[in-house]
Amino acid sequence: MTHLVESALRRERGILIAGLVIISLLAWIYVINLSFRMTGAATEGGSAMEMPAAPMTMPNTQAWQGEDVIFTLVMWAVMMVAMMIPSAAPMILTFAALNRQRRAQETPVAGTAAFLLGYLIVWITFSAAATFIQWGFHFAGLLSPRSMSVTPLAGGILLMLAGAYQFTPLKNVCLSNCRTPVRFLLTEWRDGTRGALVMGLRHGLYCLGCCWPLMLLLFVAGVMNLLWVALIAGYVLIEKAIPAGQLVSRVIGLLSIGWGAWLFIQMLAP
Numbered sequence: 358m359t360h361l362v363e364s365a366l367r368r369e370r371g372i373l374i375a376g377l378v379i380i381s382l383l384a385w386i387y388v389i390n391l392s393f394r395m396t397g398a399a400t401e402g403g404s405a406m407e408m409p410a411a412p413m414t415m416p417n418t419q420a421w422q423g424e425d426v427i428f429t430l431v432m433w434a435v436m437m438v439a440m441m442i443p444s445a446a447p448m449i450l451t452f453a454a455l456n457r458q459r460r461a462q463e464t465p466v467a468g469t470a471a472f473l474l475g476y477l478i479v480w481i482t483f484s485a486a487a488t489f490i491q492w493g494f495h496f497a498g499l500l501s502p503r504s505m506s507v508t509p510l511a512g513g514i515l516l517m518l519a520g521a522y523q524f525t526p527l528k529n530v531c532l533s534n535c536r537t538p539v540r541f542l543l544t545e546w547r548d549g550t551r552g553a554l555v556m557g558l559r560h561g562l563y564c565l566g567c568c569w570p571l572m573l574l575l576f577v578a579g580v581m582n583l584l585w586v587a588l589i590a591g592y593v594l595i596e597k598a599i600p601a602g603q604l605v606s607r608v609i610g611l612l613s614i615g616w617g618a619w620l621f622i623q624m625l626a627p
Contacts (some may be wrong), residue, residue: 358418370453373449373450373469374450377442377446377449380438381439381442381443382417382537387435387584388436389583392586395505395581396581399405415534421492422613422625425493426488430489432581433484433485433488433491434480434481434579437480437481437484437572439586440572440593441564441593443563444564444590444593444594444597448535448542448560449469449473449539451474451539451542451554452468452469452542453468453469453472454471455542456553459548464479467550469490469553471551471554471557472554472556472560474554475553475555475556475560476560476561476564477557477561478557478561478566479562479565480561487572491576491580493596494511496540497589499511500576504582505579505580506582507576507577508575509621509623512576513617513621515570515574515577515615515617516574516577516617517618518570518573519570519573519574519613520610520611520612520615520617521610521612523570523607523609523613527566528566528567528606531566532567532596532597532603532606535560535567535597536597536598545560567593567596567597570594571593572589573590574613592609
């Protein structure tokens with residue numbers, strides 16, 4: 358019986374890993390393709406969002422239409438999937454293994470799918486908030502139509518906010534829960550598909566609490582700046598994976614504060 362359970366765990370783990378890799382790759386392909394198209398449009402002298410090949414456009418000189426909101430929401434949502442699924446993979450795999458052991462006589466695919474869905478719901482909700490923030494920057498004239506980045510003043514504020522947040526107790530609590538899958542799951546465990554959804558939501562909230570200021574830095578470097586998307590995704594993965602994750606977090610916090618201060622100094626310089 359034990360051998361059968363172990364065999365099923367290995368098989369399902371392999372399928373789950375393959376599924377997560379495919380989801381991440383598809384999301385990254387979308388992000389990379391969109392980034393190149395936006396860069397090409399900006400290079401040709403148009404708005405970064407004026408892409409002839411895109412089904413929807415977002416000219417920064419005009420008020421947003423419904424299709425512009427949808428386009429931006431999809432852009433942020435897929436970008437969050439690309440950036441966050443790799444760092445969430447250890448938690449998802451650990452959940453799947455524990456769920457399989459607790460329900461050895463069943464195929465607990467629904468539970469794992471519900472956990473992943475709960476996690477993604479949190480980041481899709483964040484994507485809606487980021488869409489609203491981007492619209493606000495656009496409406497206020499603070500967003501560059503070519504680089505899709507905010508003004509130095511707004512950028513300095515965002516950088517210092519993100520840097521200061523790295524030193525807060527909330528950041529430490531959220532990072533701690535993201536770094537210890539087994540402890541989180543044993544503490545938060547709920548049976549059934551609904552319980553899996555709730556656990557996914559709670560893990561997503563901890564993950565959001567850990568990373569949301571970093572995502573706002575994309576407004577500083579450029580919303581679809583591919584290098585910064587990759588750097589932030591890599592940092593999030595490292596922060597959760599290595600033993601010195603909290604130290605790395607504080608180093609990044611100091612660098613962000615320093616960068617923000619430099620932007621302010623540049624504005625004051627004659």
